[in-house]
Amino acid sequence: MFVSPMPLVERDTPFDDERYIFEPKIDGHRLILSMENGIARLYTRHNHEVTSRYPELLRVPILDNTDVVLDGEVACLNPATGTIDYESMIERYKLRKPMSIREAAIRQPVHYFVFDILRYEGQDLRSTPLVERKKILERALSSNRYMSPLLYVEGTGIDLFETIRRSRLEGIVAKAKSRSYVDGEDVSWMKIMNYERAVFQIAGYRKNQFGWLLRYQDRNVGILEQGVPSAHKNAFYGVSKSLKKDEDRDFVYVEPSIQARVRFRxxxxxxxxxxxxxxDFVVS
Incomplete structure (x- = not known):
């Protein structure tokens, strides 16, 4: 049974509020786990079944082995540091061959951080307030090496965000205690991201689709595609004609004299x- 996951609305700043719980935002990918008649199936947030990719998650530590639907985030942990490793998660997700998956489940296992329970013991819990669903989840789901309920705090989002920021983790999530689980965006579920920010030079642009080539300390560090207003695009292209250095099949290269302030994960x-x-542009 697939349930469409409730999305998060982005907010810029953390806050304190006793009406909310706050969770660390796990840097992996959303996963719905559905177990019926003792058989577990796994789905991405877009309803793609990925059961075969994570065999270590198929023994669900539910006390009575009842039917259940769980919502959470699957991630990889760095075995040396214990920190979440997003790139290892992507490597696991891309595996398709059964032998490679079995080997990775031993060498590079995932962990499923469960933050919600949507169905349990034959009951649809989505209309139940979040704080009650959390209590049911804690009673129903045990922890093992591969799966556990996600820890949370009540009321103190600012302190949690500061801890996340110092640890250079992804961010936090804020959820209203009284809210039911709905299909579609709702402002009672928010993510506050721990972005890094820096200034980069624009060293070129794509020919066939929008994208600015970013440069930092004399090396190319990626393509900027998101968040650029039309007025800023037009201003850049108006100036860049006089800065052109070279071009190839894909890019026009310019003198890296235009700088942009960028936020990134x-x-x-x-x-x-x-x-x-x-x-924004950096004006000197």
């Missing part, structure tokens, strides 16, 4: 930006 292993978004 983090640096990848290859030294590129994950999910860069335009903030």
């Amino acid at each position: 983090h640096w990848t292993r290859e030294g590129t930006l994950r999910s860069p978004e335009f903030v």
Whole structure:
């Protein structure tokens, strides 16, 4: 049984409010786990079944082995540091061959952080207030090496966000205690991201689709596609004609004299930006 997951609305700043619970935002991908007649199936938020990709999650530690629908985030942990490793998660997700998946389940296992229970013991719980669903989840689901209820705090989002920021983790999630689980966006479920910010040079642009080539400390670090207003695009292209240096099949290269302030999720292993978004031009 697939249930469409309730999405998060983005908010810029953390806050304190006793009407809310606050959770760490896990840097993996959303996963719905449905178990009927003792058989577990796994679905992405877009209703793609991925049961075969995570065999370590198929023994669900539900006390009475009853039918259940869980909502959470699946992630990979770095065995050396214990921190969440998004790139390892993507590597696991892309595996298709059964032998490779079985080997990865031993060498690079995932962990399912469960933050909601939507069905239990034959009852649809989506209309039940979140704080009550949390209590049911804690009673129903045990922890094991591969699966556990996600920890949360009540009321104190600012302190949790500061802890997340110091640890360079992804962010936090705020959820209204009284809210039911709905199909579609609702402002009572919010994510507050821990973005990094820096200034980059624009060293070129794509020919066939929008994208600015970003440069940092004399090396290319990614393509900026998101968050650029039309007025800023037009201003850049008006100036860039006089800065052209070279071109190839895909890019026009310019003198890197135009700078942009960018926010992004983090640096990848290859030294590129994950999910860069335009903030503004830097005017010197």
